[in-house]
Amino acid sequence: MPVDKTTQAELMSVAHALADAARPVTLAHFRASGLTADNKDCAGFDPVTVADRDSEQAMRALLAELRPDDGILGEEFGHKTGTSGLTWVLDPIDGTRGYISGTPTWGILIAISDAKGPLFGIIDQPYIQERFVGGFGIASVDGPMGKAILATRPARALSDATVMTTFPEVGADIDRRAFQAVATQAQLTRYGMDCYAYALLAAGQVDLVIEAGLNAYDIQAPIAVIQAAGGIVTDWQGEPAHDGGRVIAAANTQIHAEALAILKGQIDA
Amino acid sequence: MPVDKTTQAELMSVAHALADAARPVTLAHFRASGLTADNKDCAGFDPVTVADRDSEQAMRALLAELRPDDGILGEEFGHKTGTSGLTWVLDPIDGTRGYISGTPTWGILIAISDAKGPLFGIIDQPYIQERFVGGFGIASVDGPMGKAILATRPARALSDATVMTTFPEVGADIDRRAFQAVATQAQLTRYGMDCYAYALLAAGQVDLVIEAGLNAYDIQAPIAVIQAAGGIVTDWQGEPAHDGGRVIAAANTQIHAEALAILKGQIDA
Numbered sequence: 066m067p068v069d070k071t072t073q074a075e076l077m078s079v080a081h082a083l084a085d086a087a088r089p090v091t092l093a094h095f096r097a098s099g100l101t102a103d104n105k106d107c108a109g110f111d112p113v114t115v116a117d118r119d120s121e122q123a124m125r126a127l128l129a130e131l132r133p134d135d136g137i138l139g140e141e142f143g144h145k146t147g148t149s150g151l152t153w154v155l156d157p158i159d160g161t162r163g164y165i166s167g168t169p170t171w172g173i174l175i176a177i178s179d180a181k182g183p184l185f186g187i188i189d190q191p192y193i194q195e196r197f198v199g200g201f202g203i204a205s206v207d208g209p210m211g212k213a214i215l216a217t218r219p220a221r222a223l224s225d226a227t228v229m230t231t232f233p234e235v236g237a238d239i240d241r242r243a244f245q246a247v248a249t250q251a252q253l254t255r256y257g258m259d260c261y262a263y264a265l266l267a268a269g270q271v272d273l274v275i276e277a278g279l280n281a282y283d284i285q286a287p288i289a290v291i292q293a294a295g296g297i298v299t300d301w302q303g304e305p306a307h308d309g310g311r312v313i314a315a316a317n318t319q320i321h322a323e324a325l326a327i328l329k330g331q332i333d334a
Numbered sequence: 335m336p337v338d339k340t341t342q343a344e345l346m347s348v349a350h351a352l353a354d355a356a357r358p359v360t361l362a363h364f365r366a367s368g369l370t371a372d373n374k375d376c377a378g379f380d381p382v383t384v385a386d387r388d389s390e391q392a393m394r395a396l397l398a399e400l401r402p403d404d405g406i407l408g409e410e411f412g413h414k415t416g417t418s419g420l421t422w423v424l425d426p427i428d429g430t431r432g433y434i435s436g437t438p439t440w441g442i443l444i445a446i447s448d449a450k451g452p453l454f455g456i457i458d459q460p461y462i463q464e465r466f467v468g469g470f471g472i473a474s475v476d477g478p479m480g481k482a483i484l485a486t487r488p489a490r491a492l493s494d495a496t497v498m499t500t501f502p503e504v505g506a507d508i509d510r511r512a513f514q515a516v517a518t519q520a521q522l523t524r525y526g527m528d529c530y531a532y533a534l535l536a537a538g539q540v541d542l543v544i545e546a547g548l549n550a551y552d553i554q555a556p557i558a559v560i561q562a563a564g565g566i567v568t569d570w571q572g573e574p575a576h577d578g579g580r581v582i583a584a585a586n587t588q589i590h591a592e593a594l595a596i597l598k599g600q601i602d603a
Contacts, residue, residue: 092479096539166496166524167539169438169462192478193438193462209461210361227435233502233525255435256502257526270365270436 068151068184073201076151076177079131080187080198083155086127087120087173088191091158094119095192096167114165117141120157120173128153135177140282152178156282160231160259169193170261176285182307186289188264197264199293206268215267215294220319226272227253228324229262236277240311243301243331244275247324263287263314267294272316273324277301279309287314297321301328337420337453342470345420345446348400349456349467352424355396356389356442357460360427363388364461365436383434386410389426389442397422404446409551421447425551429500429528438462439530445554451576455558457533466533468562475537484536484563489588495541496522497593498531505546509580512570512600513544516593532556532583536563541585542593546570548578556583566590570597 068076094116121141128137136147139155153175158164160171169192176186177200185200195208197215204215228251235244248254251273258265260283262274267290285307288298291314301311303325313328315321337345363385390410397406405416408424422444427433429440438461445452446469454469464477466484473484497520504513517523520542527534529552531543536559554576557567560583570580572594582597584590 096479096537162522162524165539166498166522167534167537168524168527168530194478209463210365229435253431253435255431255437255526257524258437261437265436268365268436270434 068179068201073185076185077198077201077203079128080175080177080185081196082131083124083127083153083175084173084187084189084196086123087157088189090120090123091116091164091173091191095164114158114161116164117158117161121155124153124155124157124175138282140280150179154178154183154282154285156260156286159283160261163257163259168257168259170257170259172260172264174260174282174286176289178285178307182305183285183289186286188260188267188286188290190261190264195264197267197290199267199290202293204267204290204293204295206264213268215290216269217267217291217294217296217316218269218272220317221272223247223250223272223320223323224252226251226320227255227270228273228275229255229258229265229271230275231257231259231262235275236311239332240277243328244277246331247273247275247327250327260287263291266296266314266316267291269294269316272320274314275312275324275328277311279306279312281307281309284309284312299325301325301332303329337448337470342454345454346467346470346472348397349444349446349454350465351400352393352396352422352444353442353456353458353465355392356426357458359389359392360385360433360442360460364433383427383430385433386427386430390424393422393424393426393444407551409549419448423447423452423551423554425529425555428552429530432526432528437526437528439526439528441529441533443529443551443555445558447554447576451574452554452558455555457529457536457555457559459530459533464533466536466559468536468559471562473536473559473562473564475533482537484559485538486536486560486563486565486585487538487541489586490541492516492519492541492589492592493521495520495589496524496539497542497544498524498527498534498540499544500526500528500531504544505580508601509546512597513546515600516542516544516596519596529556532560535565535583535585536560538563538585541589543583544581544593544597546580548575548581550576550578553578553581568594570594570601572598
């Protein structure tokens, strides 16, 4: 069932309210000394901070009040089934490693989705006070230089392109090799931007973001923002990426096709 | 000859004036589409933008007016000999690759130095509107969360530490191997922060920044800020780093010694 204009406006208003509620909570602990970091993933280092949990709780409390019939899928507190057919997909702090290192490239990710995927999304960077939004006919950023329309880059060859990922290892060895097969053909490869890389793609600054091992809450908001800005996001088989996994986000269909062919050639080999 | 208090105050005032002049010039082209990027380094990709040149020219024009007897060493327009014994060391946009990718981690670097090295420095991030300063008894940051004192982290083991560098390849193969020898023993390794990594070290957020192939104008301002905040910056032999090259910046003498021993073991092998 399509979402009518009135509901769209309400959902956008609620999404902004969620981001507004999460911002001060995340900043309360940002750059503090002695930040608590649990090790929830025994195989590696995946810190979960007090701020992460508080941020999601603040958003869930607001949703209980404003949209009690919607489902919620959040990083910290799991899945709450709803009855409206709509689900809020929340990452209270995407890029917790960046967060505990003081970088300004983590973000609050908020998407409102139906069964087919995200309809509207927000990538919010509280420290910079910058918010990227996309969906329901809107694609815009509001930040230090004011408000602007988001539009992805026009097509250019991979040899003239900039590609981003957060960690050089990307995921497993095969993921790293596939990424490097693309990166070696690109003009410039940059690391370490967390969800901010997707925001930069939507803002027309880079051509490709390629990552692996993502969860739904890592990618649904970026999908909404990037699609609204004219870009395309799929998995490495060219299928929908809203459940996470291996993701390629591209500024346009041409560079998506060029990079996807390389990725598929690596993982199918 | 030591710089007296009156001169210190004047130099600090001029340094801030330079950063104030450079900020709008750098932002005039930031995130614009179709940014011009020359390829000045034929061996690789080292874009020099219009903003880079304009930013240095703005600072040189101000110095010609305010401090005509000082020398200037700048990335874009080389060395101007002075008569005062003091030299302004300027990188108008450190992290041009980050700049043309839209990231908020490039910066304006300004140092005032004598023959022994930097006395006072500024790391300025115009987009975030954040300025890290250090020297003449001051170590502070002024940014989105207001003004705060800079202080590096207390000692912790490398196995509990966060280490940063901008590119995974670091420099030549031997540099990469030496960096990786340290990084594999650290708790967390992060990439892609350009000069912002040094600011985060001064702000007590990370323990080590290790890079190679730097120029004097890349490191003199970070040295001043980090030393003022309680940290230590040397080359990989433990010698002064103000001429650039291989650099290790550390939060304290203990982790500096632990990481330096590993680096030396690799490059002396």
